[in-house]
Amino acid sequence: MAAKTSVVTESGEVRRALVVGGGLGGLMTVLKLCEAGVPVDLFSLVPVKRSHSVCAQGGINASVNIKGEGDSPYTHFYETIKGGDFLANQPPAKGMAEAAPGIVYMLDRMGVPFNRTPEGNLDFRRFGGTLFHRTAFAGATTGQQLLYALDEQVRRWETQDVEDDRGVTLPGQKMVRKFEAWDLVALVLDEGGTCRGIVAQDLKNNSLQAFRGDAVCLATGGPGLVFGRSTNSMINTGSASAIAFQAGARYANGEFIQVHPTAIPGTDKLRLISESVRGEGGRIWVPKDKGDKREGARIPEAERYYFLEEKYPKYRNLVPRDIASRELFRAVKHEGYSAEGQEAVFLDVTHLNRDVVKKKLEGVLEIYEKFVGVDPYTNPMKIFPAVHYSMGGLWVDFEKGPDGALAPASARNQQTSIPGLFATGEADYQYHGANRLGANSLLSCIYGGMVTGPAMVAWRDGERRSALDLPSSLFEAETRRQQDAWDALGKRTGGEYTVNPYELHGRLGDMMLLKCTVERHDKDLDEVLATLQTMKAEFKRCALLDPAGSGTMNQPRVFLRHLAGMLTLAEVIALGARARQECRGAHYKPALDPELTTGAVGRDDKDWLKTTLATHSKDGPALSYEPVDISLLALARRDYGKVSTGKG
Amino acid sequence: MGLDTVTLKIRRGEGPGPSRWETFKVPRRPMMNVVSCLLEVQKNPVTADGKASTPVQWDCSCLEEVCGACTMVINGRVRQSCSALVKDLSPEGQTVVLEPMSKFPRVRDLVVDRQRMFDALRKTRAWVEIDGTHQLGPGPRVSQEDQEVMYPLSRCMTCGCCVEACPNYNDRSAFLGPQVISLARLYNMHPSGSMQASQRLDALMGVGGIADCGKAQNCAEVCPKAIPLTESIAVLGRETLKRALFGWLLKG
Numbered sequence: 001m002a003a004k005t006s007v008v009t010e011s012g013e014v015r016r017a018l019v020v021g022g023g024l025g026g027l028m029t030v031l032k033l034c035e036a037g038v039p040v041d042l043f044s045l046v047p048v049k050r051s052h053s054v055c056a057q058g059g060i061n062a063s064v065n066i067k068g069e070g071d072s073p074y075t076h077f078y079e080t081i082k083g084g085d086f087l088a089n090q091p092p093a094k095g096m097a098e099a100a101p102g103i104v105y106m107l108d109r110m111g112v113p114f115n116r117t118p119e120g121n122l123d124f125r126r127f128g129g130t131l132f133h134r135t136a137f138a139g140a141t142t143g144q145q146l147l148y149a150l151d152e153q154v155r156r157w158e159t160q161d162v163e164d165d166r167g168v169t170l171p172g173q174k175m176v177r178k179f180e181a182w183d184l185v186a187l188v189l190d191e192g193g194t195c196r197g198i199v200a201q202d203l204k205n206n207s208l209q210a211f212r213g214d215a216v217c218l219a220t221g222g223p224g225l226v227f228g229r230s231t232n233s234m235i236n237t238g239s240a241s242a243i244a245f246q247a248g249a250r251y252a253n254g255e256f257i258q259v260h261p262t263a264i265p266g267t268d269k270l271r272l273i274s275e276s277v278r279g280e281g282g283r284i285w286v287p288k289d290k291g292d293k294r295e296g297a298r299i300p301e302a303e304r305y306y307f308l309e310e311k312y313p314k315y316r317n318l319v320p321r322d323i324a325s326r327e328l329f330r331a332v333k334h335e336g337y338s339a340e341g342q343e344a345v346f347l348d349v350t351h352l353n354r355d356v357v358k359k360k361l362e363g364v365l366e367i368y369e370k371f372v373g374v375d376p377y378t379n380p381m382k383i384f385p386a387v388h389y390s391m392g393g394l395w396v397d398f399e400k401g402p403d404g405a406l407a408p409a410s411a412r413n414q415q416t417s418i419p420g421l422f423a424t425g426e427a428d429y430q431y432h433g434a435n436r437l438g439a440n441s442l443l444s445c446i447y448g449g450m451v452t453g454p455a456m457v458a459w460r461d462g463e464r465r466s467a468l469d470l471p472s473s474l475f476e477a478e479t480r481r482q483q484d485a486w487d488a489l490g491k492r493t494g495g496e497y498t499v500n501p502y503e504l505h506g507r508l509g510d511m512m513l514l515k516c517t518v519e520r521h522d523k524d525l526d527e528v529l530a531t532l533q534t535m536k537a538e539f540k541r542c543a544l545l546d547p548a549g550s551g552t553m554n555q556p557r558v559f560l561r562h563l564a565g566m567l568t569l570a571e572v573i574a575l576g577a578r579a580r581q582e583c584r585g586a587h588y589k590p591a592l593d594p595e596l597t598t599g600a601v602g603r604d605d606k607d608w609l610k611t612t613l614a615t616h617s618k619d620g621p622a623l624s625y626e627p628v629d630i631s632l633l634a635l636a637r638r639d640y641g642k643v644s645t646g647k648g
Numbered sequence: 649m650g651l652d653t654v655t656l657k658i659r660r661g662e663g664p665g666p667s668r669w670e671t672f673k674v675p676r677r678p679m680m681n682v683v684s685c686l687l688e689v690q691k692n693p694v695t696a697d698g699k700a701s702t703p704v705q706w707d708c709s710c711l712e713e714v715c716g717a718c719t720m721v722i723n724g725r726v727r728q729s730c731s732a733l734v735k736d737l738s739p740e741g742q743t744v745v746l747e748p749m750s751k752f753p754r755v756r757d758l759v760v761d762r763q764r765m766f767d768a769l770r771k772t773r774a775w776v777e778i779d780g781t782h783q784l785g786p787g788p789r790v791s792q793e794d795q796e797v798m799y800p801l802s803r804c805m806t807c808g809c810c811v812e813a814c815p816n817y818n819d820r821s822a823f824l825g826p827q828v829i830s831l832a833r834l835y836n837m838h839p840s841g842s843m844q845a846s847q848r849l850d851a852l853m854g855v856g857g858i859a860d861c862g863k864a865q866n867c868a869e870v871c872p873k874a875i876p877l878t879e880s881i882a883v884l885g886r887e888t889l890k891r892a893l894f895g896w897l898l899k900g
Contacts, residue, residue, distance in 0.1 A: 031781050046707070047766060049806055050715040108787030111776035111838045113799040120789030139799055144714050148802065152775035159770055204755050233709040267677055268684040268730075269711045359796070363803075367712050370731050372679070450781070502690040502703070545693060546702040552662050553756040555705045556690070 006165050007039065009468050014162055014173050016041050017456050018198055018213030020184050020240055022048025024143075024445035025425025025452070026219030027150035032453020034157045034175050038460070041211055042154070043179045043200055045235045049151045052221050052233040053445065056143025057364050058127060058276030059135035060107075060442040062100035066117065066124050071132040073097045078633060080440060083129040083320050084391070084433020085585035085603060085638050087253070087611070089629040092398050092413075092430050095405035096440075096447045103446050104136050110149040114138050115360065125360070126279040127438040129320040129640075135439040140274055140363035146442055183558060184240045185486075187216070187247045187421065188478045195420035196467040197475060199482045203558060205551050208482055210475035212467035215420055215456035218244060219449070222390035222426040223569045225562075227517070228509015230387035231263055231272040241394055241427055242565030245572070250417040251614040251621075252429035253392035254569070255576030256586050258436055259517050261324035262347050263386035264372060270386035271371055273347060274364045275438040278317040280357060282349045284308050284328070285380075286337035293341035296380030297350065304346075307331055314641035322435040322586040323640060325385040329518045332384065339382045346380035387517060389441060391432040391586065392576070394423035395613060398430070404632050406451060411458035413451045420463075422456055424448035429611075434585020489544060489560055497543040501556070501563050504538055508570060516574055520589050525578040532571050539567055572614045572621045579623055582608040605635055651741050652676055654685050654734050655696065658704055659747040660757045671696040671743075672704075682722060682729035682737070682744065683708055704746075706758035713872060716805030719812075720758045721747040726812040726870055729758075749812045751819075765806050768824040772851045774831045776841040788839035801834040801880065803873045810867035810877055822856030826867040829858055830880035836887070849884070849891045858888055 008014055017033050019026050022044035030040050044051065063076040077097035081088055108114060108122060114136050115123040124133040138145035157176045161169040181203045188197040188210060197212040223238025224230040245251045262277070262284075263270040278284070285304045292299060308327060309316045317324075328345055331337045339346050349357055349365070354377050357365070368376045396414045401407035414422045414430070424445070431444040460466075511531060515524040542563070545556040582604035583592050594600045610625040653673045661667040673696045674688035690703040708718035711730040718729040723737060723745050737744050752760035790798075804827050811817040811825040832848040835841035852858045861881055868877040 028781075035780060046709055046715070046717060047762070047806075049766070050709050050717045052710070054715045055710050055712065102783040105783070105786045106778075106781055109776070109778050109784065109840065110787075111835065111841055113790075113795055113802045115799075116790055116792045116795045118792060120791055122786075138802070141714060141803060144805075145799075145802055152769075153778070153781075155766075155770055156773075156775050156777075204761070233715065234711065235709050266679060268681060268687060271712045363714075370713065371681075371733070373733070373735075500691055502687070506691065545690075548662070548702070548756075553705060553759060556703050 007037070007162060008164050008170065013468055014039050014170065015214055015466050015468055017460065018043070018211055018216045019219060020198065020217065021051070021219035021221060021425065021427065023051035023053035023219060023221060023425055024147060024150060024442060025427070025449045026217070027147070027154050028446045028449025029217050029219060029424055029452045029456070030154050030157070030176060031150065032450060033456060034160070036453065036457045038457055039162045039173070039175050041177050041179060041213065043182045043184065045181065045183055045203070047180045048154070048178070049148065051147060052236055053147040053442070054144045055231070055233060055272065056442050057140045057272060057274035058279065059125065059137035059142045059439045060104060060146065061127065061134050061437070061439040062104040062136055062443070063097065063132070063134055064101045064104065064122065064124065066121055067133045069132050071134055073100065075132070076100060076134060079130050080431070080437055081433065081633055082636065082638055083437040084435050086433065086605070086609065086630065086635050087256070087584060087628060088431060088433030089398060090632040091400040091405055091629055094632060095451070096431055096444060098405055099447050099450065100443055103443065103450070107146060107149055110153060112138055112145050112149045125276060126318060128275050128318045128324070129437040131315070135276070135279065137276065137360070139359070140276055140361045140365070143442055146446070183561070184220070184243060185482045185561070186478055187244060187418070188475055189247065189418065190470060190474060193248070193419065195418050196470060199479050201558070204553055206486070206554060208479055208486065210479045212470070212475065214460040214463065214466050215422060217422040217424060217452055217456060218394065218427050219423070219425045220427045222393070223566065224387055224390070226508070226566045226570050226573065227387040227512045228506060229266070229268070229270050229513070231260055231270055232387070237562040237566055238569045239562045239565035242568040244394055244416065244418065244421065244423070245568065245614070246616050248418055248616065249421065250395035251392065251572050252395035253576070253612050254572040254614055255580055255612060256391035256434050257387060257517065257573065258321055258389040258391060258586050259325040259385045260321055260388035261328050261385050262383040264368060265344065265384050266371065271367055272386070272388065273368060273381060273383055275321070277347060277349060277361055277364060280360050281352050282317065282347055283351070284317050284345055284347055286331055286339060286345050290336045290338065295340060296346045296348065297378060305337070311642055312640055313643060319640050320435055320437060322588070325518055326588060328385055342382060344382040344384045347383045348380035349376060350378055350380060385518060387513065389436055390426060391429065391434065391436055392573070393427050393429040396423050396428045396430055400629070400631070409454040409458050411455050411462055413455040414448060415455060415459065420459060422452050424452040434587060489557055490549070492542065492544040493547065496541050499538050499542045500545065501542040501560055504535060504542060505563055505566065508535060508566060512570055512573070516577055518588065520577050520587070521591065522578060522589070525574055528574045529571070529578065532567065532574065536567055539564060575621055575623060576612045576614060580608060580612065584608065603638070654680065654738060655741070655743045656685055656689070657743050657745045658757070660704065661754065662756050663754060670701060676734065680734040682732045682734070682746065683711055683718060685734065685744070686729070704758065705756045714805065716807030719749060719807045719809060721749060721812070726809045728807065728872055731872070749808055751812050751817055752808065762806070762808050765808060765811065765825065765827065768828045769806070769831070772824065772828045772832050773844065773847050774828060774835060776835055776838055777844050790839065794837065798834055798837055800873070800875055801830055804831060804875055805873065807872065809870045809872060813866035813870040815864050815866070816860055816862045821860060823860040824852070824856045826861070826877040826881060829861070829884050830875055830877050833880040833884050846891065846895070849888050852884060853888050853892060858884055
């Protein structure tokens, strides 16, 4: 038998790694694997160029200190940890902040059209949770530009031939094979519980196929669709994470869901208006008169209440997102402020120089103009908070190196609790603790990929057997099981199958949005958990809405699989939120807020400075906890200089 | 005439098989777009004349016109269905007509397979060659002026609007399309991308290259990101001509 480290088996098959998900995290992982000589199969629900990373607008953080303000990676590291309310493990966050300047330089070399200074250097702007200009940007479509750059580099590898161990090219074998419009259906675990491959489905014709991989990575994004309408793309159901969770992977900090303060209310989705709008000088305000229904542009300066600026004179409109969202929510829902009589506040750029704003923010202001039909350069925008990002995700390990950051090329880094299965990007929980700072997500996705690729190589090198050396019965059995499950979905017609799955998803989203986001109450969460049991029972009665058989694309049938995943993750999120008896970052219970209730606990480091771990069982998720690595930075109060204004 | 509903007439079908038209009526709401209408059909897949049907299938993802997925032909014009607002399409209750793009193989209903566009990106080497993703210091400096030309070119979503509107792009021609010509211009402008400019020009001088453009100029008119496609074609037209005339002098 050929040595397992050889690229090709004796029968001529190429040993590959598998990456599921083609956003920034997945693509960066692919690039690192290819550079290490490991051929890859890449799977994605959509052509990878359409992945959700495309939606990121504002920019990517890197402490390059172009403006001579004295910024440094160490400050970035500290502010990331503080922004996350000290819940993030510190070594991975340190590694990320230190790698950030190199990552932005790499993207620059790939041709990302970043905005420039007059000298031709990269330009940087302000973002939340820092006072430094730390965010590199390409207009206001930075995620799109970054995704395209990595997509192009991966396409380059698609044209490269695989070479065997003697450097001879293998005809017809390319370094990257893309499987676009394919959906993850199952993981294939061997008898020892190690992940050896996947079963995936071609969505164009429903055929199921097993793929063997010497390491498998899920870079499948967050579960935003659990909340119905959010800033997320329609593909962000969290289905792959739910499949891994049910196969035994631990899910960490599920209750930490970021609500972005500024989005456009809508019926199909809540479109993001980037934090960069405030970074470039945009201001949040409401009319002082709570009954004032006039258009924003007609309300005189003296009659406006800039509540974030008054409450936070130092950070002003750029406090971290969890804080800004709570303040907006409170102003509208509890204090009765409104914008044009609607449940919204104004986000205003009308005082800024139109040409300058256009160069830096066109992509995002264009979204407002196209979808609302109002010119944001002359009329203050109406916005409200929306679910945006999951800090929680699949639990992944890390190994701390001698410098306090991640040990290079350790197979433990980014590895889930299922051996051989890795996770990266928004799908993992690793970098942001209880709240993510703006412009840290593009960074964590790319840094995660840079760590995951080498970790997968190290894992593969340390394994005695390759997936291709295992009996084919292992893969055939799982494919058959999944085929049976798919066939069973095809029989859900007539009789008891009366529930429309899209309608059930609508109710799930409405409930989660209302009861499990900005403000959480134990009584509500108990109701959510009870209703989820009912919904799971209803799911069993969900009808197959399209009878089309094999060989024909069938989105409603595939949606049933994704809906099952969303119900699973909703329970993980709600259970984690119910259990955590403190206020930390995005997880906030008014009953525990010392500002509202004297003697309330607030953030509770004694009992709750720990990572939530959810594990699947047949009775639903079970929770346990593990300590956070706080070996590098001392705990501190998370203070953004709030002053009491006596208003409201 | 009540404006409490939206009427959708949709061309449906499987693969290359025959098409059929189906009409749906969905509740009308403020700020509604075509995607929201199709989401309503999913929740109640019953035609306007009361027959039980199936949810209409279409591609969509970002819903904010940056991913390009939800492109289709709406009232005869190719565009993204997320940014197609009902109040503009049907101000007085007119029927909204939805069809799949015609230049690509249909998968089902409004879903088409645009693989040909991605293949064209491979053929034209639409990327900047880098030595690796390891640390090699900052990239080359770029002037603000150049960045302002390059950024709009870089917003191409590979959505297919330009080729749908192009009379020279069809299943009988090998034309790569305006979008790749514009991207070749982008990479040829980049200081290190320009080092492989001749390879991209050669690709565009071959089969399906720039000579296949009939200068109809429909592409720039339908581009949702207002990318100056005809300007790019003119720029690369000059560059390929230069290379055709003098390129042999430069070859070793």
